[in-house]
Amino acid sequence: MTEKTSFSDLIGKISVRVEKSDDFTQDFIRELVGIIETGLRSSGSVSISGFGKFELRWMDERNGTHPQTGDDITIPAQNKVEFKPYKSLREYVNRPYARMKPQILEDTPEGETEPGTRPAAIPPLPVYEGEEPDDEERDDPVEDDPGDDPFQLEDPVYTDEAEIPGKKEKDEAKDTPPFPFFIEEQDEEDEAETLEDLLIERPSPVKSDVDELVLDFDESRLAEQVQKEGSYKWSYIAAAIVGLLIVLAVYYFLSDQRDSEINLPEVPEREMEPERLIEENDLNGIEETELIAIIIEDGQNLWNLALNYFGDPYLWPWIYYLNSDKVENPNLVYTGTDLTIPIPSDVENLLEFELEQIAFGYVSVYQWYREHNHEEARYYLWAAGIYNSSVFYRVEDRVDPEDLRFARNR
Amino acid sequence: MTYTELIDQLSEELNLSKTETKYLVDELVSELTEQLGQGYSFTIPDLGTFKTKIKDVQKVYNPHHEKFMLIPPKRVVEFHPGKNLKENLKHINPQ
Structure with a gap:
């Protein structure tokens, strides 16, 4: 995710690593930065083994537009500092995605009609097989495969192959589908694993109760509904008060007309206004996230929907949670399904109840994985706690105690 | 500037042996790599x-x-x- 490690934390971590004082590390980094700068100044490039290469690149004078005013401006020639990560860093960072392979699109009408054109003209259009509608009817390994896949992504890296029963089967299944490209939600999983280095899997399959899960979500929906109804009630009350005030105003107006006091009706009006304002604030502040309805198109999945709508792909369980009646397998959404997508007002600062929904989304993903006996399920439970830690108390009785302990202590 | 030149200069500045300096830089690099690998x-x-x-x-x-x-x-x-x-x-x- 996009969390930031502060410089002092970084210093602390490095100090522990090299068993030096924080001051020493800070001096050391300052010197290093100084040398990088002089190196760039004198030779135009500095390479650090195992990390990357800092380089100066000369940019010729060029035309551009001012980002704010939109005016045409001339950008003067200048040096640009670039960093090119070396292979080891690139591979380490890309590890969660390393197993995905490019996929050749066999039937691309655009490709045939304009064989000579360069790709620049064609907008990127992600397509994933697992979600294409024809898979729905076929009842073949393709459909199951996406569920298994993420674990394959990591297995060879972290776990002993012998430990995983059915590993061979999975590998075969993986070879059978014609498409080498897998669904992206899995990366969530990988991400979780990268966090735990040298992990050894300990299978602890306990079936969770589906009915309970369903019940739970009905409950929480019910709670939401009640809240909503509550707010509607408030609006009725407010409307009633406003109506009453108007009636009073009219009454006063009529009764005092003889005295030709026209000011009176304005008084109650002024009283009305603040009341309305409060009303609106309440509605905005409590539990309304704007929802929009979309229809799944070819190539969309929850991961890239979350990326497109929230800018944070890790919020995809939120969509899963809000559409749990339509989407069963979190890895598989069919083209043409209507989904409800929340549009939070501020993704950076999600509201309490939004975080709660995301947390419950993770819990339901956890439960799906647990049901299908994926050992990685517990990472989803752990992720739920990141969004709302109180969620653990609320699902305590429905999750595997071992997983809960893992999620809490991680 | 190559990696060796960097280490040479840095060891001079810090009054440390080259081995020591190289060790420090390598540890720094692995910590930074780890941070980035975890998405931070x-x-x-x-x-x-x-x-x-x-x-x-x-x-x-x-x-x-x-x-x-x-x-x-x-x-x-x-x-x-x-x-x-x-x-x-x-x-x-x-x-």
């Missing part, structure tokens, strides 16, 4: 900010096979030079 971003004062970014799926045309291809998503490292560094080096002309 960080800023080193006077140098700049390092972060990772997920590149979305791309559809590209392969002229050799005359076919379109999907390039899977990728997580890449991004570096934004700090203001001081950028300004200091803007107009110099390295040989």
Whole structure:
């Protein structure tokens, strides 16, 4: 995710690593930065083994537009500092995605009609097989495969192959589908694993109760509904008060007309206004996230929907949670399904109840994985706690105690 | 400037042996790599900010096979030079 490690934390971590004082590390980094700068100044490039290469690149004078005013401006020639990560860093960072392979699109009408054109003209259009509608009817390994896949992504890296029963089967299944490209939600999983280095899997399959899960979500929906109804009630009350005030105003107006006091009706009006304002604030502040309805198109999945709508792909369980009646397998959404997508007002600062929904989304993903006996399920439970830690108390009785302990202590 | 030159200079500045300096730099690099690998971003004062970014799926045309291809998503490292560094080096002309 996009969390930031502060410089002092970084210093602390490095100090522990090299068993030096924080001051020493800070001096050391300052010197290093100084040398990088002089190196760039004198030779135009500095390479650090195992990390990357800092380089100066000369940019010729060029035309551009001012980002704010939109005016045409001339950008003067200048040096640009670039960093090119070396292979080891690139591979380490890309590890969660390393197993995905490019996929050749066999039937691309655009490709045939304009064989000579360069790709620049064609907008990127992600397509994933697992979600294409024809898979729905076929009842073949393709459909199951996406569920298994993420674990394959990591297995060879972290776990002993012998430990995983059915590993061979999975590998075969993986070879059978014609498409080498897998669904992206899995990366969530990988991400979780990268966090735990040298992990050894300990299978602890306990079936969770589906009915309970369903019940739970009905409950929480019910709670939401009640809240909503509550707010509607408030609006009725407010409307009633406003109506009453108007009636009073009219009454006063009529009764005092003889005295030709026209000011009176304005008084109650002024009283009305603040009341309305409060009303609106309440509605905005409590539990309304704007929802929009979309229809799944070819190539969309929850991961890239979350990326497109929230800018944070890790919020995809939120969509899963809000559409749990339509989407069963979190890895598989069919083209043409209507989904409800929340549009939070501020993704950076999600509201309490939004975080709660995301947390419950993770819990339901956890439960799906647990049901299908994926050992990685517990990472989803752990992720739920990141969004709302109180969620653990609320699902305590429905999750595997071992997983809960893992999620809490991680 | 090569890695060895960097180590030489740094060991001089810090009055440390080259082995010691190399060890320190390597440890620093592995910590930074780990941070980036876990998806964290960080800023080193006077140098700049390092972060990772997920590149979305791309559809590209392969002229050799005359076919379109999907390039899977990728997580890449991004570096934004700090203001001081950028300004200091803007107009110099390295040989």
